[in-house]
Amino acid sequence: MIVLRTERGRWHDGRARIGLAILGVIVLLALLAPVIAPEHSLAEHSIVATRFLAPFTRDGDGVFHLLGTDRLGRDVWGRLLHGGRVSLSVGVLTMVLSLLIGVVVGAVAGLAKRGVALLLLGLTDFALGVPRVVLLLLLASLWPPSAVQVVLVLGLTGWMPIARLVHAETRAQLNRPYVEGAFALGARRRRVLFRHILPHAAPPVLAALALGIGNAITLEAGLSFLGLGVQPPAASWGSLIASGRDTVVNAPWVGLAPGIALVLVVLGCTLIADVVGEQE
Amino acid sequence: MLRGVALQLVRAVAVVFGVVSLTFLLLHLAPGDPAARLLGPAATAEQIDLARHSMGLDRPLPAQYLDWLGRTARGDFGVSIAQGRPVASLLSEAWPATALLVTLSLALSYLLGIAIGAWQANLRRRGLDGAISGVTVALTAMPGYWLGLVLVMVFTYRLELLPAFGARGLDADFLAPWPRLLDRLRHLALPLLTLTLIGLGGVARYVRASLRHLRDAPFMTVARAKGLSRRRVIVRHQLRNGLIPVITLLGLSLPALFSGTVFVEAIFAWPGVGQVLVQAVQGRDYPVVMAAATVSAVLVVLGNLLAEVLVGFVDPRTRDDRVAH
Numbered sequence: 068m069i070v071l072r073t074e075r076g077r078w079h080d081g082r083a084r085i086g087l088a089i090l091g092v093i094v095l096l097a098l099l100a101p102v103i104a105p106e107h108s109l110a111e112h113s114i115v116a117t118r119f120l121a122p123f124t125r126d127g128d129g130v131f132h133l134l135g136t137d138r139l140g141r142d143v144w145g146r147l148l149h150g151g152r153v154s155l156s157v158g159v160l161t162m163v164l165s166l167l168i169g170v171v172v173g174a175v176a177g178l179a180k181r182g183v184a185l186l187l188l189g190l191t192d193f194a195l196g197v198p199r200v201v202l203l204l205l206l207a208s209l210w211p212p213s214a215v216q217v218v219l220v221l222g223l224t225g226w227m228p229i230a231r232l233v234h235a236e237t238r239a240q241l242n243r244p245y246v247e248g249a250f251a252l253g254a255r256r257r258r259v260l261f262r263h264i265l266p267h268a269a270p271p272v273l274a275a276l277a278l279g280i281g282n283a284i285t286l287e288a289g290l291s292f293l294g295l296g297v298q299p300p301a302a303s304w305g306s307l308i309a310s311g312r313d314t315v316v317n318a319p320w321v322g323l324a325p326g327i328a329l330v331l332v333v334l335g336c337t338l339i340a341d342v343v344g345e346q347e
Numbered sequence: 348m349l350r351g352v353a354l355q356l357v358r359a360v361a362v363v364f365g366v367v368s369l370t371f372l373l374l375h376l377a378p379g380d381p382a383a384r385l386l387g388p389a390a391t392a393e394q395i396d397l398a399r400h401s402m403g404l405d406r407p408l409p410a411q412y413l414d415w416l417g418r419t420a421r422g423d424f425g426v427s428i429a430q431g432r433p434v435a436s437l438l439s440e441a442w443p444a445t446a447l448l449v450t451l452s453l454a455l456s457y458l459l460g461i462a463i464g465a466w467q468a469n470l471r472r473r474g475l476d477g478a479i480s481g482v483t484v485a486l487t488a489m490p491g492y493w494l495g496l497v498l499v500m501v502f503t504y505r506l507e508l509l510p511a512f513g514a515r516g517l518d519a520d521f522l523a524p525w526p527r528l529l530d531r532l533r534h535l536a537l538p539l540l541t542l543t544l545i546g547l548g549g550v551a552r553y554v555r556a557s558l559r560h561l562r563d564a565p566f567m568t569v570a571r572a573k574g575l576s577r578r579r580v581i582v583r584h585q586l587r588n589g590l591i592p593v594i595t596l597l598g599l600s601l602p603a604l605f606s607g608t609v610f611v612e613a614i615f616a617w618p619g620v621g622q623v624l625v626q627a628v629q630g631r632d633y634p635v636v637m638a639a640a641t642v643s644a645v646l647v648v649l650g651n652l653l654a655e656v657l658v659g660f661v662d663p664r665t666r667d668d669r670v671a672h
Binding site for chain 2: 189192193196197198199200201202204205206207208209210281285286288289292293294295308311312315316319322323326329330331333334337338341
């Protein structure tokens with residue numbers, strides 16, 4: 068990757084290492100969820116015998132529960148790992164969509180004629196002004212909520228920072244001698260964009276992406292917390308926090324664990340964004 | 348500055364107009380007939396036809412759109428399906444509670460955040476600075492609904508200090524004035540603390556970065572060389588220069604703050620716009636959702652406008668368009 072090659076110094080920053088380590092471990096655990104906690108381990112057994120077991124205990128069958136069990140006797144650790152797959156996928160898919168739209172809008176606004184540019188920038192400003200949560204709630208009241216809908220809406224409302232960054236970088240690069248040189252050598256706009264402009268825009272865009280992933284995961288969790296996000300039987304961290312809401316008194320770990328996982332992911336994203344987005 | 352504000356005003360009107368149009372579009376794109384949705388599954392075909400006519404749904408779409416714009420402009424949002432009352436009165440009852448929560452948490456998180464950020468920016472001990480940064484970044488990473496849950500665990504169930512739900516106790520009407528005020532404050536404490544804490548982290552981080560940048564600026568050296576006290580150097584010179592971007596941040600943070608309020612109100616059953624909105628969504632009470640969407644867009648846009656004017660007030664350079672900067 069271009070960024071990694073030219074900006075190697077940044078990855079020696081302590082914050083970036085912590086951020087990468089946190090995200091790396093969590094992503095790995097989520098990827099390995101089917102191995103670590105196979106589906107059958109999530110099934111409900113004898114509810115009365117296995118419900119609300121505290122963390123680090125064994126149930127009657129000798130099965131060890133790292134983070135205890137919830138009110139149906141399901142293993143919280145296993146549910147957490149599987150929920151992580153849902154939450155992380157939503158975050159990544161959302162930002163892929165935002166990245167695509169943001170780069171296209173930003174680059175076109177930077178390279179196109181004044182009229183088109185003004186129109187696109189106006190659209191960006193407008194989209195920034197629309198309260199995202201309200202839009203999500205509005206859609207949830209009109210269409211039955213689903214994971215696809217959440218990803219689409221979060222992606223369609225998260226591209227504006229990226230478009231702004233790409234636009235600013237495009238405008239700044241257009242007057243540079245090497246860009247002029249590239250045009251003089253007969254390079255097309257698309258080639259100049261991909262070879263010269265976008266690599267320069269990569270660090271701030273990467274920072275915006277990292278923050279955006281954290282935001283998207285938090286928002287999805289918020290919607291799922293209200294029962295308006297990913298629908299059962301799939302459960303994201305937000306649904307898990309919601310299920311822990313009723314048991315704060317007798318089983319606080321049910322709601323604490325997914326919340327801590329969520330905070331760690333957002334923290335990792337923020338630390339990476341801090342380092343990558345810093346100007347020299 | 349006037350030109351800038353006029354430009355912002357045009358943009359604000361455009362955003363509100365856009366949101367109102369978008370809600371209209373979404374309402375008509377959504378599967379199912381709005382009249383049928385309004386009446387529920389038990390309605391007969393004749394009832395639906397009647398409702399379609401009285402709602403104007405049998406008229407051409409452009410006419411409906413104009414009608415929609417006109418009614419929105421007059422603040423006529425129709426009648427709530429769930430409660431059978433005008434949406435406007437429902438919202439006008441709810442907004443003071445939200446305004447109280449938002450204003451207080453905004454003021455507290457900015458005051459505390461600026462103080463912590465300014466203190467940190469001038470700390471010479473790197474270890475302490477790093478530790479505080481760790482706390483503030485963790486606070487920014489915390490979703491409000493989860494932090495609220497944790498605070499309820501601690502303050503309501505472990506310490507049994509503060510109530511977790513609503514804006515007032517059941518016996519509030521029978522209390523003497525002072526106990527009644529105390530009751531209100533105790534109910535306010537946890538939602539306010541939640542919103543303040545999640546806002547504070549971001550502000551402190553931003554202020555720290557902004558002031559750190561200025562610590563070794565020439566004008567700071569001059570101010571110190573003049574023999575000004577440390578506090579005066581920080582307050583009069585560093586803060587005044589460093590806070591300008593923070594005010595812009597204030598305007599930009601309003602949408603996020605409103606989002607946070609929606610979730611926090613839902614957790615604490617705080618009787619504000621956010622709770623009305625969430626209940627309306629869960630009950631598919633879409634006239635209420637539409638109205639709340641419009642009202643919140645207006646609020647957010649107004650906040651941005653206010654921030655623009657404030658920046659002009661604090662930084663005279665932005666007031667005059669002729670001065671290059």
